[in-house]
Amino acid sequence: MRVLIVDDEPSIRKITGLAVESMGHEVVTAPNGARALKELETESCDACFLDVNLGTEDGLVVLEKLLKAQPGLVVIMFTAYASIAVAVEAMRRGAFDFIPKPFTPDQIRQVLDKVGRTRKLEQKVKQLESQITEETPGLDLTSAEPAMQKLLQIAFKAAETPATVLILGPSGTGKSVLAREVHRRSTQKENAFITVNCPSLSRELLESELFGHVKGSFTGAVNDTMGKVAAADGGTLFLDEIGELPLEIQPKLLRLLQEREYERVGEPKIRKANVRVIAATNRNLAEEVKAGRFREDLYYRLNVINVTLPGLKDRPGDLMRLAENYRVFFCGRMGKRVAEFSPAVKEAFVRYGWPGNLRELRNVIERAVILSSGELIEPADLPEEFSHQADSSIAVGARVTLDALETEHIRRVLASAKNLDEAAKTLGIDPATLYRKRQKLGLI
Numbered sequence: 001m002r003v004l005i006v007d008d009e010p011s012i013r014k015i016t017g018l019a020v021e022s023m024g025h026e027v028v029t030a031p032n033g034a035r036a037l038k039e040l041e042t043e044s045c046d047a048c049f050l051d052v053n054l055g056t057e058d059g060l061v062v063l064e065k066l067l068k069a070q071p072g073l074v075v076i077m078f079t080a081y082a083s084i085a086v087a088v089e090a091m092r093r094g095a096f097d098f099i100p101k102p103f104t105p106d107q108i109r110q111v112l113d114k115v116g117r118t119r120k121l122e123q124k125v126k127q128l129e130s131q132i133t134e135e136t137p138g139l140d141l142t143s144a145e146p147a148m149q150k151l152l153q154i155a156f157k158a159a160e161t162p163a164t165v166l167i168l169g170p171s172g173t174g175k176s177v178l179a180r181e182v183h184r185r186s187t188q189k190e191n192a193f194i195t196v197n198c199p200s201l202s203r204e205l206l207e208s209e210l211f212g213h214v215k216g217s218f219t220g221a222v223n224d225t226m227g228k229v230a231a232a233d234g235g236t237l238f239l240d241e242i243g244e245l246p247l248e249i250q251p252k253l254l255r256l257l258q259e260r261e262y263e264r265v266g267e268p269k270i271r272k273a274n275v276r277v278i279a280a281t282n283r284n285l286a287e288e289v290k291a292g293r294f295r296e297d298l299y300y301r302l303n304v305i306n307v308t309l310p311g312l313k314d315r316p317g318d319l320m321r322l323a324e325n326y327r328v329f330f331c332g333r334m335g336k337r338v339a340e341f342s343p344a345v346k347e348a349f350v351r352y353g354w355p356g357n358l359r360e361l362r363n364v365i366e367r368a369v370i371l372s373s374g375e376l377i378e379p380a381d382l383p384e385e386f387s388h389q390a391d392s393s394i395a396v397g398a399r400v401t402l403d404a405l406e407t408e409h410i411r412r413v414l415a416s417a418k419n420l421d422e423a424a425k426t427l428g429i430d431p432a433t434l435y436r437k438r439q440k441l442g443l444i
């Protein structure tokens with residue numbers, strides 16, 4: 001940890017500094033509030049020891065300034081026995097703990113251990129929270145396909161370095177899952193893995209979500225926030241759907257990648273963050289650059305190591321193993337005993353194009369396990385797309401009616417989309433229209 005010691009007495013700074021350094025931490029010291037703030041400006045700290053009586057300055061006022069400069073900073077107050085009431089007040093204002101003077105190195109060790117434990121717990125909670133929302137059945141990051149094996153090897157090798165990794169591939173191929181695995185195999189695996197979903201917010205909100213903002217910087221900014229870059233400091237920042245990052249934010253991300261610097265919205269102060277960036281997209285970024293929607297310099301900066309996940313239809317050697325894993329998982333979750341896929345289902349799986357890739361496979365099997373009434377999963381337990389798949393004659397340019405083409409196109413887009421809204425967006429129609437068309441065309 002980087003630890004800041006703020007005390008007007010040189011001897012206290014020295015003794016505390018020696019104790020903290022002997023515990024393997026980095027030390028910076030400051031004799032007053034102004035110098036302490038300067039230190040935080042240069043680089044953020046993990047913890048700070050602050051004297052309540054800083055000569056002519058009030059330690060409580062300095063405490064507030066430090067917390068404003070770095071929200072969430074862990075501050076431990078040094079206090080004389082006589083000023084315990086002040087220490088209690090400091091805790092009320094956001095201090096983490098206090099140590100009465102005179103103190104022993106052991107007290108410093110104990111409090112720093114407590115800071116370390118709290119940080120670990122906070123990060124663990126964050127990680128677990130995002131894992132729960134994913135609800136992932138046993139992930140299988142192996143492959144029988146040589147191309148996929150090679151790609152996984154590259155990704156896992158890159159994981160051990162701080163290199164930026166760009167994960168490309170169609171929707172549902174497992175880009176987010178691979179990003180998390182790269183983090184899990186990295187040296188910063190104990191620290192946070194923070195995801196930012198680039199298209200989910202307006203430009204203003206996305207900028208604030210990434211870099212944080214100060215109170216009053218825009219309508220609705222009622223508090224100071226740190227942003228996800230700060231939350232990922234020391235860990236990994238996963239930028240999902242990077243191809244949709246608005247052009248206005250792109251230079252700010254480039255600066256973070258190149259200089260490790262950023263500014264919160266509404267605050268012209270340079271902050272530092274040491275984050276490992278992983279980005280993913282299902283767009284062709286090189287095409288986006290050509291079309292002027294993505295900055296070339298950012299593209300090259302992100303594209304240090306890139307891997308392209310193949311669609312499920314290009315992984316025939318993995319298909320049935322993945323399907324089996326899902327079957328076992330969903331049977332367990334639903335307390336059902338569905339022993340196997342029937343031969344006809346296996347055949348249908350191999351023939352099918354899987355436009356929605358692993359996501360679609362998961363959904364198809366979850367549904368089939370729910371619907372199956374015997375020991376086998378039968379073709380009747382599969383969605384309608386599977387009975388239509390033989391109809392490959394419906395293609396653009398084929399001698400078919402516009403209606404047939406429309407039905408087939410909507411069916412395929414629905415099968416590969418996460419939800420109705422996403423499908424409507426792809427089709428360029430509003431969700432209510434898609435809902436009506438789906439009913440009219442019997443695509444439920």
Ligand SMILES: Nc1ncnc2c1ncn2[C@@H]1O[C@H](COP(=O)(O)OP(=O)(O)OP(=O)(O)O)[C@@H](O)[C@H]1O
Nearest residue numbers: 136139140141171172173174175176177282358359
């Ligand atoms: N290796 C794997 N083993 C089992 N399931 C997986 C694996 N990789 C991904 N999945 C499952 O496939 C689904 C899609 O994965 P993920 O969200 O990572 O894909 P994606 O490529 O990021 O999709 P999108 O581009 O739409 O965001 C999830 O339900 C995930 O649990």
